[in-house]
Amino acid sequence: QQQVKQSPQSLIVQKGGIPIINCAYENTAFDYFPWYQQFPGKGPALLIAIRPDVSEKKEGRFTISFNKSAKQFSLHIMDSQPGDSATYFCAAGSSAGGTSYGKLTFGQGTILTVHP
Amino acid sequence: DGGITQSPKYLFRKEGQNVTLSCEQNLNHDAMYWYRQDPGQGLRLIYYSQIVNDFQKGDIAEGYSVSREKKESFPLTVTSAQKNPTAFYLCASSSPYRGKAYEQYFGPGTRLTVT
Secondary structure, three states, X not given: OOOEEEEOOEEEXXXXXXXXEEEEEOOOOOOEEEEXXXXXXXXXXXXXXXXXXXXXXXXXXXXXXXXXXXXXXXXXXXXXXXXXXXEEEEEEEOOOOHHHOOOEEEOOOEEEEEEO | OOXXXXXXXXXXXXXXXXXXXXXXXXOOOOEEEEEEEOOOOOEEEEEEEEEOOEEXXXXXXXXEEEOOOEOOEOOEEEOOOOOOOXXXXXXXXXXXXXXXXXXXXXXXXXXXXXX
16 A cells, blocks of 8 residues: 556657656555656656645646546656656655654656657 | 765675665755665665654665664665665655655665675
8 A cells, every 4th residue: 555656667758748657656645746856876856746735736847747536646747858868756755644754655767768 | 065975886795794885964854764776666765764863664674774873874784684785775864844854855876786
C-alpha cells in the first residue's frame, strides 16, 4: 500500500513535444505529491509539487495534473527541450505525523530523452 | 553557500569491509535521509532522522547503520552484512516546518563499488 507506481520507464520525444509521465498510488493518507528531476551523476532536485486540494498546478513549462478519485497524478512538460533530458521521479508523502512525517515514497523513475 | 555535501564522490572497497559515507548539511534542516538508487528501482529509503540523536529504519535498513550526533551530519555505514552494497547513495535533508517537511534537498551522491 506504500508503493507509488510510475510509468513509462523511458520516453523519447522530439523537441517541442509534450512528454507525459504518470504515477499511481494506493495509500489514501498520501497528501503531498512532488516531482523530482535528476541529471546523470547528480542528486535529484525538486521540480514541482501538488497537494490534493487542487487538480492542477503549473510552474513554467511543467504542469502536474492530479486525479484524487483515481489516485493518479501526472507530469506534463510543455514545449520540451533537449535540456529537459533527465530522469524524473514522482513521490508521495503523508502529513499524518509521527515517525513517518516528512518521509517520501518514490516511484521507479522515467528516463526522458528529448531529441533536437 | 548553503547545501548538502557528500564525500567522496566515488568509493571503492573490498568485499567484507565496512565503509562510512559522509553527509553534511548547512541548511539548518532538522530532518536528514539516506537513499539508495539502483537502475530501474527509483530511490529506496535506508534510514532517516527527524532530530539529533534519533533515527528510524527505512524500507531497506538491513546491513546499514547510521548515527546522528550533530544536526549537520548524518553518516551512513555500509557494513559487511549488506549483501549487495554496490549502488549510488544519496543523502537528503528537509525542514520540519509546515509545508516544507517534504521539500527534500539532495546531495550530489556517492557511488560505492564493492568488489
